[in-house]
Amino acid sequence: MEQIAPFNLSVCRELKHFIAENPKTARKHLKLFSYPSIEQAQISELNLHTEKSEIINLLKPLLEGKDCGLMSEAGAPGIADPGADLIALAHKNGIPVVPLSGPSAIMSAIMSSGLNGQNFAFTGYLPREKNELKKKLKEMELLAERHKQAQFFIETPYRNIALFEMLLGTLKPDTLLYLGINLHSDSNCSLTKSVKEWKASKTPEMNKVPVVFGIY
Numbered sequence: 780m781e782q783i784a785p786f787n788l789s790v791c792r793e794l795k796h797f798i799a800e801n802p803k804t805a806r807k808h809l810k811l812f813s814y815p816s817i818e819q820a821q822i823s824e825l826n827l828h829t830e831k832s833e834i835i836n837l838l839k840p841l842l843e844g845k846d847c848g849l850m851s852e853a854g855a856p857g858i859a860d861p862g863a864d865l866i867a868l869a870h871k872n873g874i875p876v877v878p879l880s881g882p883s884a885i886m887s888a889i890m891s892s893g894l895n896g897q898n899f900a901f902t903g904y905l906p907r908e909k910n911e912l913k914k915k916l917k918e919m920e921l922l923a924e925r926h927k928q929a930q931f932f933i934e935t936p937y938r939n940i941a942l943f944e945m946l947l948g949t950l951k952p953d954t955l956l957y958l959g960i961n962l963h964s965d966s967n968c969s970l971t972k973s974v975k976e977w978k979a980s981k982t983p984e985m986n987k988v989p990v991v992f993g994i995y
Contacts, residue, residue, distance in 0.1 A: 799849075854885070855886070859885060885901055904934065912945060940986055943985065952973065955995045960984075
C-alpha cells in the first residue's frame with residue numbers, strides 16, 4: 780500500500796470491469812483497496828495461458844464505452860508481465876490508455892542501482908542452457924562496455940543463486956554487478972559491486988525471493 784498513490788485507489792474504486800492475471804488474487808487486492816462492492820466487480824482473465832486470439836474479446840467492455848482496469852499479479856502490467864498485446868489492441872481500436880504508476884521492482888532496481896539510467900535495457904529472463912546463458916551474458920557485458928548501456932534482467936527465484944554464480948564465473952573482474960533483492964519488502968536490499976568485490980564478499984541471501992540483476 781505504501782507504493783500505491785491515493786489517486787490510483789480512487790480510480791480503482793470507481794471501476795466495474797477489470798482484467799487480471801488471477802481473478803482470485805485480484806479480488807483480494809480489491810478488498811485491500813477498500814473496493815465498495817467486490818461481488819459486483821467483473822474480472823476477466825489475462826495471463827501467459829491466454830491465446831492471442833482470445834485477447835480481442837477482453838476489449839468488449841471498452842468497445843462499449845466502459846472503463847476497464849488492467850491489474851498485474853505483481854509488478855506493473857506490460858513490464859515483465861502480461862498486458863502488452865491487450866494494450867496494443869486498445870491502441871489499434873482507438874481506446875485511450877492511461878497508465879497509473881505503482882510498485883515495479885524493475886523500475887525501482889534501475890533507480891537504486893547506480894548504473895546508467897540514461898541508457899539501459901531490460902532483457903527479462905535469460906536462456907537456461909549453460910552455453911547459451913554464458914554467451915548471452917558476454918553479449919550483454921559487451922553492450923554495457925561499448926555502448927555504456929546498463930543491462931537488467933530477472934530469473935526464476937529458485938534459480939537466483941545458480942545465475943549469480945554463473946555471473947561471477949563469466950563476467951570480467953571490473954564489471955559492475957547489481958542485485959535488487961526482494962524490493963518493496965521489509966527485507967529489501969540493493970547492492971552494486973564489481974565482480975571482483977562480489978567474489979570476495981559473502982553471498983547475500985537471495986534464494987526463492989524476487990531479484991533484479993544488473994550489469995554495467
